[in-house]
Amino acid sequence: MLKKRVAMQDIAAETRLFNSRAVVAMLIVCFAFSVILLNMYNLQVRSYQDYQIRSEGNRIKVLPLAPNRGLISDRNGILLAENRPVFSLELVPEQIDDIDVTLSSLAELIEISSEQQQDFLQQVRQQRRFNSIALKERLNEQEVAIISVNLHRFPGVTVEARLSRHYPFGDLFTHALGYIGKINTNDLQRLEEQGVLANYAASREIGKLGLERYYEEQLHGTMGFQEVEVNNRGRVIRVLRSVPARSGKNIRLSLDVGLQLTAQQTLNQSRGAIVAMDPRDGAVLAFYSNPSYDPNLFVHGISSSAYNALLHSPDRPLINRATQGIYPPASTIKPHLALLGLETNTVQPGTKVWDPGYFTLPNSDHRFRDWKRGGHGWVDVYSAVVQSCDIYFYDLGIKLGIDRISDYMRQFGFGERTGIDIHEEASANMPSRGWKRARFNQPWYPGDTVPLSIGQSFWTATPLQLAVSTAVIINKGMMPTPHMAAELSSADSIEPVEPGLRPVVTVSDERNWDIVAEAMVQTVATLKGTAHTAFKNTEYSSGGKTGTAQVVAIAQDAKYDADALDERQRDNAMYIGFAPAENPTVVFAVVVENTGGGGSIGAPAGRQLLDYYFSAGVNTNE
Amino acid sequence: MNSSVVDPAQRSGRFAAFHIDLPLLLGLLALLGFGLVILYSATGQSEAMMKAQVIRLGVALAVMAGVAQLSPQTIRRWAVALFSIGLLMLIAVLLFGYVGKGAQRWLDLGFMKFQPSEIMKLAVPMAVAWFIASHNLPPRLGHLFVGFMMCAVPTLLIAKQPDLGTSLLIAMSGVFVLFMAGMSWRLISFIAVLVSAFAPVMWYFLMHDYQRQRVLTFLNPETDPLGSGYHIIQSKIAIGSGGVDGKGWLQGTQSQLEFLPERHTDFIFSVLSEEFGLIGVILLLAIYLFIIGRGLVIASKAQDNFSKLVAASFTLTFFVYVFVNIGMVSGLLPVVGVPLPLVSYGGTSMVTLMAAFGVLMSVSTHKRMLANV
Numbered sequence: 001m002l003k004k005r006v007a008m009q010d011i012a013a014e015t016r017l018f019n020s021r022a023v024v025a026m027l028i029v030c031f032a033f034s035v036i037l038l039n040m041y042n043l044q045v046r047s048y049q050d051y052q053i054r055s056e057g058n059r060i061k062v063l064p065l066a067p068n069r070g071l072i073s074d075r076n077g078i079l080l081a082e083n084r085p086v087f088s089l090e091l092v093p094e095q096i097d098d099i100d101v102t103l104s105s106l107a108e109l110i111e112i113s114s115e116q117q118q119d120f121l122q123q124v125r126q127q128r129r130f131n132s133i134a135l136k137e138r139l140n141e142q143e144v145a146i147i148s149v150n151l152h153r154f155p156g157v158t159v160e161a162r163l164s165r166h167y168p169f170g171d172l173f174t175h176a177l178g179y180i181g182k183i184n185t186n187d188l189q190r191l192e193e194q195g196v197l198a199n200y201a202a203s204r205e206i207g208k209l210g211l212e213r214y215y216e217e218q219l220h221g222t223m224g225f226q227e228v229e230v231n232n233r234g235r236v237i238r239v240l241r242s243v244p245a246r247s248g249k250n251i252r253l254s255l256d257v258g259l260q261l262t263a264q265q266t267l268n269q270s271r272g273a274i275v276a277m278d279p280r281d282g283a284v285l286a287f288y289s290n291p292s293y294d295p296n297l298f299v300h301g302i303s304s305s306a307y308n309a310l311l312h313s314p315d316r317p318l319i320n321r322a323t324q325g326i327y328p329p330a331s332t333i334k335p336h337l338a339l340l341g342l343e344t345n346t347v348q349p350g351t352k353v354w355d356p357g358y359f360t361l362p363n364s365d366h367r368f369r370d371w372k373r374g375g376h377g378w379v380d381v382y383s384a385v386v387q388s389c390d391i392y393f394y395d396l397g398i399k400l401g402i403d404r405i406s407d408y409m410r411q412f413g414f415g416e417r418t419g420i421d422i423h424e425e426a427s428a429n430m431p432s433r434g435w436k437r438a439r440f441n442q443p444w445y446p447g448d449t450v451p452l453s454i455g456q457s458f459w460t461a462t463p464l465q466l467a468v469s470t471a472v473i474i475n476k477g478m479m480p481t482p483h484m485a486a487e488l489s490s491a492d493s494i495e496p497v498e499p500g501l502r503p504v505v506t507v508s509d510e511r512n513w514d515i516v517a518e519a520m521v522q523t524v525a526t527l528k529g530t531a532h533t534a535f536k537n538t539e540y541s542s543g544g545k546t547g548t549a550q551v552v553a554i555a556q557d558a559k560y561d562a563d564a565l566d567e568r569q570r571d572n573a574m575y576i577g578f579a580p581a582e583n584p585t586v587v588f589a590v591v592v593e594n595t596g597g598g599g600s601i602g603a604p605a606g607r608q609l610l611d612y613y614f615s616a617g618v619n620t621n622e
Numbered sequence: 623m624n625s626s627v628v629d630p631a632q633r634s635g636r637f638a639a640f641h642i643d644l645p646l647l648l649g650l651l652a653l654l655g656f657g658l659v660i661l662y663s664a665t666g667q668s669e670a671m672m673k674a675q676v677i678r679l680g681v682a683l684a685v686m687a688g689v690a691q692l693s694p695q696t697i698r699r700w701a702v703a704l705f706s707i708g709l710l711m712l713i714a715v716l717l718f719g720y721v722g723k724g725a726q727r728w729l730d731l732g733f734m735k736f737q738p739s740e741i742m743k744l745a746v747p748m749a750v751a752w753f754i755a756s757h758n759l760p761p762r763l764g765h766l767f768v769g770f771m772m773c774a775v776p777t778l779l780i781a782k783q784p785d786l787g788t789s790l791l792i793a794m795s796g797v798f799v800l801f802m803a804g805m806s807w808r809l810i811s812f813i814a815v816l817v818s819a820f821a822p823v824m825w826y827f828l829m830h831d832y833q834r835q836r837v838l839t840f841l842n843p844e845t846d847p848l849g850s851g852y853h854i855i856q857s858k859i860a861i862g863s864g865g866v867d868g869k870g871w872l873q874g875t876q877s878q879l880e881f882l883p884e885r886h887t888d889f890i891f892s893v894l895s896e897e898f899g900l901i902g903v904i905l906l907l908a909i910y911l912f913i914i915g916r917g918l919v920i921a922s923k924a925q926d927n928f929s930k931l932v933a934a935s936f937t938l939t940f941f942v943y944v945f946v947n948i949g950m951v952s953g954l955l956p957v958v959g960v961p962l963p964l965v966s967y968g969g970t971s972m973v974t975l976m977a978a979f980g981v982l983m984s985v986s987t988h989k990r991m992l993a994n995v
Contacts, residue, residue, distance in 0.1 A: 013757040017804040018930050022922045025802070026937055029914055032945050033907055039952050043862040044900045051862025058859065059875045231879040597684075 023303045051187065060240065061230045064202035067221030068163060070248030072177060074257045075285075075486060075619070080173050083162040083214070087144045088137040091120070094129035094494060095156030102154055103135075109150055112136055131237050132158065134450030138300075138553050163204065165299045171292035172260055175320040176253070176284075176484055178210020178422065179295035199223045202245075208298065210320075211251070211484060214421045218488055221248035245492070254283035254486040257617075262612040263288035266605045268408045271570075273321035273463040276588035278619055279471035279578065281499035282480030284420070284608070284616055285586060287464075289321035323418075323425040323464050327591050328546035329455035331388045332576045333409070333467055334416055335473060335516045337453060338381050340408045341396045342512040349515055352378045355391040361398070361446055368394055368450050371548065385519035386529045388546060388598075390454050397453025402444050405452065406432035411505045412469040413479060414461055420482040421497075428465060431458035431499075445503055455547065466589035470576045473520075475587065477505040478511040520545055531575070534603030540614045544606060546598030570594040575602030579610050643795045643893040643986035649913040650964070650979060654679055656906065657890075657965035663872045664886040664893040665967065671886070675967055684974035689980025693988045694929040695983060698752055700800065701928075704741065705749035706774075711738035712779040739788050742776045744981075747795040747939070759927060760804030761969045768801050786833055787946075787958040794942055798935040803927070853883045857951045861895040868899030871915035886967040888959055891951045906965075914941045920986040929985040936978040943975075 011526075027295070043051065048105070069328040072081035096102050099610075103117055116136055123133045139159070165180050167173065183206045191197040191206075200206070202223055207213035220230050224245030230238045236462055263274035267290035276286040293310055319325065340349040353545040358367040358377030370376065376383065384392035398407065412414065415430025431437070431452065433444040451457040463484060472479045481500035488495050508514065520543035523529040530546040549572040578584040590605045610619075637644045658675065665671040686732055689697075715738055743959045754761050759768065773796030780789035801810070825834065839851050860876035869875065875897035876882045885893050896903050917937030924930040943963040949955035961968055 010758075014927065017759055017803060018927075018934075019922050021804060022918045022934060023803045025917055025934065026915065029911070029938075029941050032941070033911060035954070036945070036948050036952070037904070038908065039954055040861070040895070040900055040903050043858060043952060044865055044895065044903070047862050048865045051859050052865065055861045055863035055876055058856075059879050227874070228877065232881045237879060471837075582674050 017031040017609040026174065033123070036414050037041050059231075061228055061234075061236075063226045063228055063236075065224035065226060065243075065245045066202035066204070067223055068244035068247040069165065069180070069205075070221065070488075071250045072219075073250070073252050073253050074260075076256070077252065078257050080167065080169060080253065080255075080257075081177055081318060082166050082168065084166040086137070086164040087139040088134045088160050088162070089139060090132045090134050090141075090148060090160045092130060092132050092156045092158070092160050093124050093127075093505055096154075099124065100155065106135070106147075106154070106157070109146050110136070110139070114243060125355075128233060128235070132160065132235075135409075146204060156218050167299075169202075169257070169448050170294045170296065172257075172264060172288075173255070173291040174210070174292045174295045175293065175317050175322060175424075176210055176255060176287045176422070178212040178214075178424075179208055179298040180205040180207045180212050181298050182301060189484060192476055204300070209424065210422050210576065211253070214423055215251055215462065215485060215488075219248040219251065220561060222246040232356065249488040249490045251485050252487050252489065253484050253620075254278070254285060255287060255484055256616075258288040258616050259609065259612055260288055261619050262286070262609055264290065264292075266590075266608045267592065270592045271315055271321070272587065272590070272592040272595075273325055274590050274605065274609060275322050275463045275467045276613070277471060277482055278584055279474045279480060279482070279584055279587045281484060281501070282468075282482045283499075283523050283619070284482050284484045285613075286588070287322050287484060287585045289319070289325070291315050291317040293317045318481055320422075320424045321463065321591065323420060326426055326428050326460045327456070327463070327547040327574070328459060329414075329461040329466060329573070330423040330549035330574050331390075331416075332547035332574050332589075333455040333459075333461075333469070334385050334388060334393055335520055335545055336412055337393055337396060337400070337405070337407060338385055338519065339473070339512055339516045340400060340404065341505075342381065342515060343408075343507050343509070344404065346399045347381055347396060349381055353382050353384070353389075353392045353395050355379055355389055357391070359391045359450065361450065364447075366447070381515065382519045382522060383528070385516070385545065386526055388523075388530050393453040394450050396486050397449050398446060398499045399564075400453075402418060402431075402433060402452070405449070406430055406435075408505075409459075412468065412472050413465055413504070414459070416465075418468050418482050419500075419587055421485055424461055425464070428460040428462050429458060430480075446574050463589040463591045466574070466576050466591075467587050470578055470587040472505055473513065473516055473588060474578050475501070476510065477503055479504040517543060524577075525581075530599040531577075531603040531606070534599065534607045538607070538610070540610065541581035542577055542579035542610055543581055544575055544603065546603050547574030548572070548597040548599075548602075549578070571596055573601030573605070574598045575606040577603075577610070578604045579613070585619060586610070635808045637921075638987045639666035640687070641983055641987040642687065643916070643983045646913065646916045646920070647977065649916055650908060650976075652768060653906075653913065653964050656909065659871070660890055660894045660897075660965060661886060662679050662968055663874065664890050665874070666878065666880075671967060678968075681975045683767070684774055685973055686976040686980040690717050690983035690987065691947075692980075692984055694926065694932075694985050695978065696749065697932070697984060698755075698928045701748035701752040703747070704745040708738055708745040709779070710739040712776060713740065714738075716779065720961075726744065726847055734941070735934060737781070737970055739780045739785060739792065740970050742780065742792050743795065743939070743974050744936075744978060746773060746792050747799050748932055748981075749848060751797040751928050751935065754799060754803045755927035755931055760806065761800065762830055763809075766800055766805060766809070769796065773797060781828070784830060787960055791939065791942060791946075791960070795935050795939040798938045799931045802921075802931050822948040832978045836958065839957070851927060853889070853957060854951075854953055856881045856883060856955050857889050857892040860889075860892040861952055862900075864896040864898045864899045868895075868897045868902055871897050873897060884937060888947065888957075888961055888966065889951050890966050891962050894965075895952075910941075910944050914938075914944075920982050924985045933982050933985045937980060940975065940978070 008408055017608055071079060073079050073610040085581060094100060101368045106112060112135065120133060120135045127133055144159055151157065182204060183200065187206050189198055199222060207216040207219065220244060222245045228239050231237055259276060261284045267274060273289045274286055276285050297306060299569040354376060355370060355375035357370050357373060360367055375391060376387050376389045379389045379392050383389065410430050415427055417425045417427045423572060436442055436444050448457060452459050468479060468482060478501045483497050485495060485497050524531045524535045524542050524544050526532060535542065573595050575590040575598050588606060588609055590602050592601050592605060595601045643865050661673055661675055692956060750772050753772065754765060754769055757765055764988060767887060773793045777789045777793040780792060782837065856876060863876065868942055876896050877885050877893040882889055882892055894906060914937055921930050921933035925932055943960055946955060946958065946960045947962040950957050950960065959973060964972060
């Protein structure tokens with residue numbers, strides 16, 4: 001059978017058949033290669049741009065670089081807010097042979113809690129092998145030293161430094177500087193609304209309060225970035241392009257460390273505030289609210305127990321008394337009212353009023369008392385201010401009427417925010433008929449005007465408003481906008497903060513300013529002056545006005561106990577002043593809560609401030 | 623096409639004496655040389671891997687030269703024995719095989735680990751060719767059936783390992799023999815219909831989950847960009863971003879930064895495409911086309927049907943490797959794990975391929991001696 005088939009074999013036909021199949025095969029091969037080429041053409045020519053972009057997107061990552069926050073210094077360049085390196089112990093897992101051995105060796109050198117070790121090992125499992133992972137953060141100096149000298153023993157172990165905000169003066173400048181803290185969702189939302197969120201890609205902290213918040217935009221700086229080439233696991237292979245971050249602007253304040261310290265020591269254990277300012281340009285020289293707290297606590301996140309202690313302290317340390325403390329101005333506003341009296345010809349410089357020790361309204365037998373039993377006798381505008389005669393001002397107030405008082409005092413800035421460069425500021429209250437109607441749905445009674453005329457009842461003011469209103473008297477109607485920042489400087493420029501003096505009070509007779517200022521100087525200089533004792537034997541001249549406010553403290557907390565209540569019912573001591581008497585360079589306001597009289601407590605506090613001011617020559621040499 | 627017949631002695635006489643087909647050798651050397659250039663880049667300039675690959679190339683070339691010394695008659699005599707041994711080994715692998723990477727493909731012979739499916743890549747087409755060539759062409763239906771069975775048994779054994787890719791390639795190498803032998807177009811159409819009908823059966827009953835996943839990913843890689851679609855997406859980005867003239871040797875960002883997976887093995891074609899662009903692709907395809915063309919020429923010039931069929935089958939199987947690999951990395955075919963022949967880094971398959979080219983050289987060079995008689 002085999003033989004037969006072999007015999008029948010047609011070699012030529014078989015070759016033809018095979019060759020035709022070979023040609024078919026070759027055609028199929030060519031067709032297949034054409035398909036491949038067509039596909040390649042599609043990928044490499046027609047879709048080239050597309051894949052080119054995706055390829056670049058794969059390999060190029062942009063890493064944001066956080067800018068260094070601007071520094072804040074006092075008027076003499078003493079740093080008040082700085083960036084300090086904090087050190088952390090970090091390990092790169094891929095460079096370490098045996099992590100457990102390394103951990104136990106490190107734990108022999110410095111204290112590393114088992115919790116820290118667990119956290120670290122957790123991170124090692126979660127992160128890329130080439131990422132540096134912190135084992136212990138915020139090393140102290142000794143720990144840094146110990147690790148540093150032993151570093152050669154531990155490949156893959158490093159001590160990393162990063163900058164952290166630090167306030168070297170602790171609680172001294174808290175209410176001025178504020179503090180920075182971790183960016184939270186509210187901050188993110190605000191940044192988003194302002195359209196600057198992208199600039200914070202590498203930032204962890206943001207100004208939360210005070211100057212740190214007000215000047216956030218200037219202090220923060222501009223983010224830089226690095227364009228890096230990464231591999232498929234995200235490891236940085238090389239830096240392609242780098243745009244360095246631009247540091248935030250440094251801010252030099254007009255505040256003076258020495259004057260600030262004096263303010264702190266003056267207030268000592270008392271609640272209260274002291275503000276001092278250059279009336280010529282609004283530069284704030286001292287800005288202190290007592291009690292204060294350490295802002296450094298907030299930088300790394302304050303513990304809730306520490307925060308609650310601050311929040312619920314009956315002394316209310318979180319409140320910025322200099323701008324948020326709402327106090328009845330008491331007799332400190334008598335010079336302002338005297339000016340109004342003179343301006344409106346309600347009184348003349350020579351007009352005398354008999355002070356029997358009390359004042360009654362027509363058709364009323366209610367006696368409004370003078371602070372001095374038996375009264376001051378005959379008083380004119382000078383002695384009324386110098387001796388702080390209440391009856392004179394009751395009389396004047398009734399003659400002026402609420403409308404004129406309210407309108408005029410508003411021009412001095414009462415009831416308005418001063419516009420100082422922090423956001424924590426209250427407008428306090430300058431009452432009016434409209435205000436009382438809106439607030440209590442009651443008409444304004446003449447009986448309301450009487451206590452108002454000595455800065456009591458509904459009239460409230462912040463210490464800063466008092467200082468600013470004093471500056472208006474000194475400047476003959478020009479109001480400075482108070483500011484703590486004196487100049488903002490970057491590497492290539494220095495921009496001073498504009499003074500911002502504006503006319504607010506116009507008078508028909510310029511001499512009226514001199515009368516009021518002279519009355520304030522006599523308050524200090526003459527024997528009967530309420531501030532005379534406090535300012536005995538000074539080498540400088542000054543003017544001022546005492547005030548003693550009968551009030552409850554600003555902390556309207558219903559929960560405090562009886563002992564505390566008694567203490568808090570005592571008078572607030574107030575004092576406003578300026579110095580020197582001729583061409584003043586400083587105005588100031590002092591409020592000491594629940595301690596006593598303006599003459600016995602307020603004025604001596606003012607003296608302490610001025611003593612330092614002149615002995616140190618804070619801004620007199622300019 | 624005729625030149626090599628007209629004047630073989632003058633041009634390749636010296637090589638013919640050593641049973642080396644010069645055009646095929648040149649084509650292979652061009653491919654291997656180009657391959658090494660790409661591999662240097664694809665291995666991240668690893669000298670150790672280059673050294674290993676060069677040693678493997680040396681061994682593979684030696685195997686090729688050695689096989690070329692055997693006459694086609696000798697090879698034909700060995701075909702059945704090789705097939706039988708391969709079959710026994712496949713059964714052994716299923717019974718006592720060594721499991722690696724989740725599949726039972728390796729046989730531990732004590733001194734070396736060995737993949738019997740590699741033998742079958744050669745043995746199946748040889749055995750089928752032996753059987754078909756022992757009858758007149760075109761084969762009758764009954765012979766075709768036997769031929770198919772000779773393909774089916776080892777295919778199923780390998781598919782059970784499981785190694786679907788290799789088993790299908792081996793089945794194909796046997797079917798190529800039947801096709802070249804002149805199987806009627808009617809029957810081819812019938813089988814094509816049968817295979818399409820079989821596809822759902824395979825999908826639901828024979829394929830493993832990971833294999834199904836590969837097919838699904840192939841159909842739409844973007845649905846799973848970080849999972850199994852990642853490979854193919856990154857590969858297409860590498861190819862596409864190469865453009866016409868490429869990013870330059872060692873400059874491919876997809877390859878060098880390892881976005882490209884398996885860059886020195888299955889996806890080495892993407893490295894080439896990225897760094898040498900469309901120009902490099904055309905050059906590589908030209909070399910492949912030349913080798914395939916030369917293989918078919920050798921087959922058609924062969925003097926006996928066994929030689930013709932074996933040579934053609936080896937050549938077409940080589941082509942299928944090329945097509946499947948390139949199709950896979952460029953998104954035309956699902957990812958099946960077939961290396962780019964003679965370019966990808968790796969051992970056994972290269973030796974097997976070069977042994978097949980050794981057979982081609984034997985066919986090319988031994989026939990003339992017969993013709994001259």
